[in-house]
Amino acid sequence: MRRILLVEDNEMNRDMLSRRLQRRGYDVMIAVDGQEGVRMAQEESPDLILMDMSLPLIDGWEATRTLKTAVETKMIPIIALTAHAMSTDRDKALAAGCDDYDTKPIELTRLLGKMDALIGALS
């Protein structure tokens, strides 16, 4: 089973996305801020991280940079989730080391496609 770490501070977004992913057979772990996200990524080594960019304590950019510079976590693919299609956001996400980027509201099929591209489709 694919293990996904979802780092998202908004409760409803967290609830929706995690339930929809679970229904599709993913094992979803939750972190509610950047700090927890970094810690859980280090401890749990998930297959993929879905990272909201505006997070409390440590924001998504910072958390991504931290994960992407540490040897133990740099191989974990990260998809950045941002509120709107701001080109600077996309640019910044990729600059921070994100492997891909998607905008909210989540278009589930599109997101699943991007996840598949990074960690392979679920059989």
Next chain:
Amino acid sequence: MDQQPFVEDIETYAQDIVDTVREPLLMLDTNLRVQSANRAFYETFHVSVAETEDQLIYELGNGQWDIPDLRTLLEDVIPTSSVFNDFELEHTFPNIGRRVMLLNGRKLRAGSHSAIIVLAMEDVTERRRSEADLRAIETYAQDIVDTVREPLLILDTTLRVQSGNRAFYRTFRVSPGETENRLIYELGNGQWDIPALRTLLEDIVPTSSVFNDFELEHDFPTLGRRVMLLNARKLQAGHHGELVVLAMEDVTERRRAEEEAAKAKEASEIANRTKSMFLANMSHELRTPLNAIVGYSEMLHEEAEEQGLDSFCVDLEKINGSGRQLLALINDILDLSKIEAGKMELFLESFDLSALIDEVAATINPMVKKNANVLKIERSTDLGGMRADQVKVRQALYNLLSNAAKFTHEGTITLDAERQRMDGSEWIVFRVVDTGIGLSAEKLLRLFQDFTQADASTTRKFGGTGLGLALTRRFCQMMGGDVTVRSVPGEGSTFTIKLPAIVKEPDVERQDDHDDERAPIVSTDRRDDDPAPAPSTCVLVIDDNAAQRDLMRRFLVKEGYCVRCAASGEEGLRLAKEMIPIAITLDVMMPEMDGWTVLRSLQSEKLLSDVPVIMLTMVDDPERGLNFGAKEYLTKPVNRRRLSRILKRYSCATQPCPVLVVDDDAAVRASMRTMLEKNECRVTEAENGEKALALMETDRPTLIFLDLWMEGMDGFAFADQVRTHPEWRSIPIIVVTAHDLTAGERKQLNGNVEMILKKSGQSREEFLAQIIDALDNCAVPRLVAV
């Protein structure tokens, strides 16, 4: 000895004198009978001796001298006073016409002769005429002066008032008596004794003889606080000598109005910004709950489907659809407010057009089918890809297609796309053709305006906010294209989007310029009058500061360059296009169009994009005075051989030259090291800002290559630290980055780095070559400092 001949001698002598006098003279006895006249008399009045001598003066020349005033004079004044002076007589003489004569009379005792009256006549006709002319001119001048509605004071060179005009007396409520012949400073209890005015009148006027538009704010006792615009001229006024004309224009009201207008403008700008900010915040606040509505309804829909609850599915679809519609609307409003606030950015990427069209078609198809329409896609075989903001192109197409679907029933909607060559460059042309209700000419005109649908009834019938087309147009214009429409009411409409196949980065000027609300129906003809650029070897200096410009020009001329200067960004751009310089030095801090904006415009010009640009900023250096520091440049022509020469310029007196490479990527550090060591540099490395700072404490580099995004202390913070350190601030920093920087990020680096290099989008060889070239160009400002 006989007395008689002696007396005769004297009389002859006296007659000779009398004849020599050029003024007509008459000698009368006390009976007013002419004893004799001089030659001038006979010549002036064209009379003979016979007609004159022994005649009564009143009988002379048929009584021409019988003038009542003269009678009074001769008969009343002379007998008692024996002299009269300057009696002016105007009379029409039969022989010589109207004349003004100045008469002087003397009663004399002349030896044995009885008393005689000498009457001298001076013809002052001409003199009086020119005096009258002069008076007329002066009156005329005074009339003009009085007609001027602006208060005027005429001063002599000692600043004493000769006169004021009517406006002056009226404005300042003073009389000529209180004004004339007084020093200006004494006027009205010293109300004009204003230090600034003293300086003007005493220092400026004497030397420069003129000053213009000097603004004076002063509390005048009679008028209260007033702003006066003073103009002065020194002029030569004939026999009056040198005069100063001081004109005072009361601009108090004008200034107040200007101030109010400026305040109103500012207030409206603030209001507009507030509005945009409110919209942005509002949109964000609205989006969060809407995301939940859309997401949960979608989720429930999935679950309902799984459990076979079909009746739920229909309703959940409606909730989801409405949520999405609302969301799209909010996004439109946000986009529009962003465009208005000048915050909309373009994200340019290369993408395949066919894939984009398929994607848009798939998205729009449900809407097309809803009104029983058919969607036809036509694309030319050479369509290929384009470089543009993909999201905006997609949205523009989607907007046009959804409009077509909305206004067409049981018809055909065609999307065709082709590549065209126009104006010597490649364009992508999309056409959305429908067979719907069409638009009248009048409706076409209002079509692209924000918040406007063709008419209000449309809103009720078809829904929507009318934002879609306005946004579409703005998007297209941002990308250097436009959207146009042709329509026949009842038959359908054709919307055409034309975009450059390769969209250039927008310059800020163009983006802000959306006042241009011309009707988009007719596509504009591009003027093609660019003259062929002459081959040039000149350097263009763009700087708003005249001293800087001059310093730079002199330096460059001394170095053997031909130099042209521009005092503003706009002028610089114009000149650059005209001359195609070999290099441009560009000041960063300029009013109106700043250096970064100019740089972007320069690079969007095909002919100029290869011209090296050296960004300059003024650095305060107490010892050397003005100094230059380069900030950024991007250039293509590469010259590896110049590297060693440049490193020497970098005061690398002792080889090897110490260079610090700060980058978190070990591979980048390694390749830089190899390249730099080949060029006789001694390389130290650090993987982040903190480590670099620690290293620098013991090993001061001559040059720093800096990555921006690093773990821990990033490049921005590091550059800041270096620049605040007194011993390090002069070390040139060259930023090495994988991405284009946003204007904000550039600002963050403001003044801290010498240049910015891009790591991506080119081969490693190109990248390294760029660094070498950077080193070369970086040396230019150092030469200035020497």
